Amino acid sequence: MQEQISKEREIRLMKGNEALAEAAIRAGMHAYFGYPITPQSEILEYLTEQMPKRNFKVLQAESEVASINMIYGAAGAGARVMTTSSSPGISLMQEGLSYIASAELPCVVANVVRGGPGLGTIQPSQGDYFQAVKGGGHGDYRLIVLAPNSVQEMADFVFDGFRLAEKYRNPVMILTDGALGQMMEKVALPPEGSLEHVVPEWATVGKPKTREPNIITSLFIEPEKMQAVNIHLQKKYKTIEENEIRYEEYHTEDAEIILTAFGLSSRLCQKAVDLAREAGIKVGLLRPITLFPFPYQRISELAHDAKAFLTVEMNAGQMVEDVRLAVNGKKPVFFTGKMGGIIPSPEEILAKVEEMAANINNLTEVER
Amino acid sequence: MIKGYIEINKDICKGCELCIEACPQGSLRLSTHINTRGYRYVELVEQNCTGCTNCALVCPDVAITVFREQKPKKAV
Amino acid sequence: MSTDVLTQELQQGFDCVYEKPDTLTDTRFHYCPGCGHGVAHRILMETIQELGIAEQTVGVAPVGCSVFAYHYMNIDMQEAAHGRACAVATGVKRVLPDRYVFTYQGDGDLAAIGTAETIHAVNRGENILIVFINNAIYGMTGGQMAPTTLAKMVTSTTPYGRETDWIGFPLKMTDLVAHLPGAYYVTRQAVHTPNAVRKAKKAIRNAFEYQKLNKGTCFVEIVSNCPSGWKMNPSDSNKWLEENMLPFYPLGDLKVPEKA
Known part of the structure; x- marks a missing residue:
């Protein structure tokens, strides 16, 4: 960025x-x-x-x-x-x-x-x-x-x-x-x-006499x-x-809620982090840049200090499965997303964050 | 008549007999022996081969090498 | 060649007039006894050897019986997905325009699953040679109906014979591509007799020579047999080919370059 x-x-x-x-x-x-x-x-x-x-x-x-x-x-x-x-x-x-x-x-x-x-x-x-x-x-x-x-x-x-x-x-x-x-x-x-x-x-560029044939198969x-x-x-x-794992973090150092999002969603989440921070909520963002290889290790580390995760995607919840794998049950992982070509707004993400923040010590992962 | 002969790689011959059919001289036959792959292979049995290459042309396994008598060089 | 004394003596006064070309590897063909693939492989690679273009040639093998063509052809080769050989060859030729590029495809590969890739490659006039082996059956998968299977012909998926009223008609792919402006040379050949082999080899030679001119696609169909799939011995399969395949798929040129 x-x-x-x-x-x-x-x-x-x-x-x-x-x-x-x-x-x-x-x-x-x-x-x-x-x-x-x-x-x-x-x-x-x-x-x-x-x-x-x-x-x-x-x-x-x-x-x-x-x-x-x-x-x-x-x-x-x-x-x-x-x-x-x-x-x-x-x-x-x-x-x-x-x-x-x-x-x-x-x-x-x-x-x-x-x-x-x-x-x-x-x-x-x-x-x-x-x-x-x-x-x-x-x-x-x-x-x-x-x-x-x-x-x-x-x-x-x-x-x-x-x-x-x-x-x-x-x-x-x-x-x-x-x-x-x-x-x-x-x-x-x-x-x-x-x-x-x-x-x-x-490469198959034509076989000189000096080598064996190159075969692409x-x-x-x-x-x-x-x-x-x-x-x-x-x-x-x-x-x-x-x-080759690449990711980016935004205000994760003291975050209680970690947003995880890739691509376009991560931009919206960055804005949502700014809005939440203005409202005094300790939120950070982890954005995987490489989806394979996926930053499981880093998310697992963040799960140590963070209290909850929220994955934001423009789908029914796909990357969230990898986030859950990385968090491995240590902390609740929530999902919010829009399907069918609709882009979630930072305000919608903020609303979800605020809802989580209001109950931060008693969150249980019930929804899927 | 021009003289020729052929060499059949009996280990790669599959005994399909197409060469036997293609030979205008009737010089070839299927051996009673089998090769390492279990096929009865073809062998040259007559001395009347002309080296016409018909057998090699139709051989699907590239098992046949054909030799033909050199033409006598004309005196200069 | 063997160098033992007896052989040398035997060879004295004789010329070798036919031998395996260096462009074929020493690997034994996996094809069934009497299968036309071996002859087609051989005349293709002989031509490449005779033209001296082995170092400038890239081949594309299909999915089908000839899927292992690259085990036998002693040149750089790519193995394409089923039906995609013409697209793969297009990719090769577009980045290596000065190389000779050919595909070697069977009827299922070229005329069923790869129809679109074939027609469009020819229609673009890709400067490649397409060798099309038509034996009216899927050999590798065990003798199922091919798009080129003749009417009434029995295969493992037309056990009562190909009934054209509900399963469609045999597809003359070669006639189809001959109409396309991108096609430069289109011919139908066979390899079941010595003379047919000579003609087929000449056609392949023409095709490689035309490829140098950059004038469009050359398409050489080879009507061939499938003794195993047809459930006949090799000799009978060639007779059957002559009596049944050739009347429907007549041999000869369908499109030849106009003389300058």
Whole structure:
């Protein structure tokens, strides 16, 4: 939120979707494959408009199924690639994501989430947390999930996403939402070409006589081999959990009530913390930035001194399950949220906080 | 007539017999022995092979190598 | 090649006129005896060897019997999800436009679950070669009906024969893509006789040579057999192919480049 803006950065006023697209170009993305869907179509539009002037390729695919598989092919050929979509389109990509995770191909996928289930609504939502964080496709795999809460982070996390994807050979999801995609804010863009890229040695670029063929596959028909691949993947996810957890805290030092929220909800919660502090209530906010890996440890530590937790999400309560896992029954964990594309207001969150504060020493977790 | 001969990798031959059918000379037959994979493999039994490559062309297992007699070099 | 004395003596005065290309690995094919996949693999890789493009070629394997094509093809390869080979190949070709890219797909992969990816790749004129093996059946999963299964043909999911009035008609994918402006060269070949193999190999060679021109998609269907799925011996399956498949899927070019 308070990132130091370096002098090299260019300040622009941009939509979140455009900032993400522009950042991808600046991050040296070689190719983008996508399909139009509201509320993220500006990304494809922006990139098709920029393509003739800049050095990258864009292709509008015939479906999200095709675009994620184009990502597979291009990533396997060693390119830095990205696709984006919104909830129903991301559902269509789950097969491909599972293959990409298994074949260990680096790529960035942004989900500009809209309300669901089904065709749902084009309004912002956080209803895809489970899908993004717990799997979504088949098999035991993980995406690295980054949750921006500003237009600035929509841009910055593309850089972080490519860096992490290539470091771990793992797909990275930027889990954002329709509001962050559509809102305009000031953004400081990093300079073009600031992220180095090397064609990986495992890429299928044509086999010279000096090496064995490079094979991109997720097929391991012998159970022993399949198990070995799974063990390798789980070790990798463990390493990611050890090294890449990111979160932000706001007034947690003396807080009796800890709000937990990601993405857009965390901004609303920050405002709610300010309002509650003005009213003399000791409230703080923990905002996970990486949803996988999730900051279980830190939340567990906070559970030591805090008296209660309130998770705020734009869904029926998804991340709250991970908060409860972290708190592990030490303190009550409450949930408040809005579904179907409605954004909760800071005042509504404050009302819930005030209700909790009024009874802070006798709270029991009855609701789910 | 041009002379030829073939080598059949009997361990990868699956005895599908398509080469036997494709051979215009009738030079091939199925062996009474079986290979390491349990297949009866094909063998060259006649000396009338011309090295026409038909057997190799239809072999689905790339088991056949074909040799053909060198043409006599013309005097310069 | 063996270097023992007897062999050397035997080979004296003889030229090797046919041998396994280096572009095939030494791994034994897992295909059933008499299956056309082996021949199709071989002529594809022979062509790559003869054109000297093995180092510039990236292949995409499908889901189906040829799912392990990359065990046999001694080049860089990617294994695509079921039906998605053309999308994967598009991804490869778009970021490596100077490489030769091909897909190798069966009828279930290309003409059922991957219809959209196939048609759109051809319609975009992706500069790739699509090798389409049509044996009118799902081989790997045990002989179920394919989109290309002939009318009245018995499979494990059409045990009374394909009844077109309720299950639909066999799909001529090759005829379909020939109409698309992105298609540059579309042909239907077979590999059941020595002559058919020669012609099919020539078609594949044409396709790779056209890929250099950057003029659009080359699509080579190979009508093939499935002895196990059809429940016939290899020889009978080739006769059946000739008598039943070829009248419905006639061999020949469906679209050839206009002469300049």
